[in-house]
Each structure stands twice: as C-alpha cells, then as structure tokens.
Amino acid sequence: MIHKIEHIGIAIKDAEKSESIFNALFNNKPYKREVVESEMVQTIFYQNGPNKIELLQALSEDSAIAKFIAKKGEGIHHIAFAVDDIVVELARLKAEGFQLINETPKDGADNKLIAFVHPKDTNGVLIELCQEKP
Ligand code: ZN
Numbered sequence: 001m002i003h004k005i006e007h008i009g010i011a012i013k014d015a016e017k018s019e020s021i022f023n024a025l026f027n028n029k030p031y032k033r034e035v036v037e038s039e040m041v042q043t044i045f046y047q048n049g050p051n052k053i054e055l056l057q058a059l060s061e062d063s064a065i066a067k068f069i070a071k072k073g074e075g076i077h078h079i080a081f082a083v084d085d086i087v088v089e090l091a092r093l094k095a096e097g098f099q100l101i102n103e104t105p106k107d108g109a110d111n112k113l114i115a116f117v118h119p120k121d122t123n124g125v126l127i128e129l130c131q132e133k134p
Contacts, residue, residue, distance in 0.1 A: 001084050001089075002081045002083055002129070003081065003082040003083065003084070004081070005051075005079060005081060006052065006080040006081060006082040006112075007051075007052035007053060007054045007080045007130075008054070008076060008078075008079055009055075009056055009077045009128065010053060010054065010075065010076055010077060011056050011068050011074055012056065012057050012074055013057065014057070015033075015042055015055065015057045018044070018057075022044075022046060022055065028047075028048055029046075030044045030045055030046050030055075031046070031047050032044070032045040032109075032110060034109045034110065036107075036108065036109050039064065039065075039108075040058060040060040040065075040066075041057060041058060041059060041063055042056070042057045042059055043055065043056055043110070044057075045109070045110060054109070054110075065077065077126060078116070078126040078127065078128045079126075080114070080128035081127065081128070081129055081130070082132075083129045083130065083131050084131070085131065086105045086113050086115060086129050086130070087105065089129055090102075090103065090105070090115055097121075098117050098118070098121045098122070099117070099121050100115065100117055101116035101117065101118050102116055103115075105131070111132065111133050112130040112131060112132060113130065114128055114130045114131075116128050
C-alpha cells in the first residue's frame, strides 16, 4: 500500500549555499547529511513537523542529479511515497503498465529501500517509493 508523502527531493547545485537558504527558510538545521555512493549524490535532510525535505547535490557529472540540473535547472526533483512492501508495490505498478526505473529496490539514503517510477508514465513527475529498512 502507498502511504503518505515520505519526502520531497530538491535538486541543488551547491550544498553550502542551499543549506544556508533552507536553514533560514525553515528556521531549522538539517538532521542528517549522507552521501549515497550508488547515486553519486550528497543528500541533506530536514524534518519540519511531519514533513521531510531532501536536498540532493550531484557528486559527479554522471549523476542523475547533474543531468537533471543541466536539463531543467535546480528545483523539485522527485516526490517520495512511503510503502509497506516495496517489492509488492513494484510488482503491482509493473502489472499496471508503469515503466520502472528500478525493477528491484536498492539502498537509498536515510535507512530506506528505494525505487523510482519513470516520469513519462506519471505526468512528468519522478516518483520514488521508499520502505523503511527493518
Ligand atoms: Zn528521495
């Protein structure tokens, strides 16, 4: 089952600059910074009440975030939904005809298993599914 929005991912160019912007915006500091080697990204997480924001900075030109920024500029990159069982949801979405970027879950930031659904099938919105690791 797909639950609440787990977080919103925002593509940024400069972690230091963006941190000072978001610190001022939220009047809050990040609770976590984490490098995800497989994605070649630096992530920065804020928790504001029930809402979580993930800032993503590319660590390589080959990173999906670098390509996204080159094409569209900085901004909202994806919306992540919490799921109970990511394997079941991926199978269900595949059967529904959605193109999956990740057919099997992979390790994401913040202790999650994640997978992405291709934005061409979701009105241009990149969707991430994430399940808390046991
Ligand atoms: Zn995310």
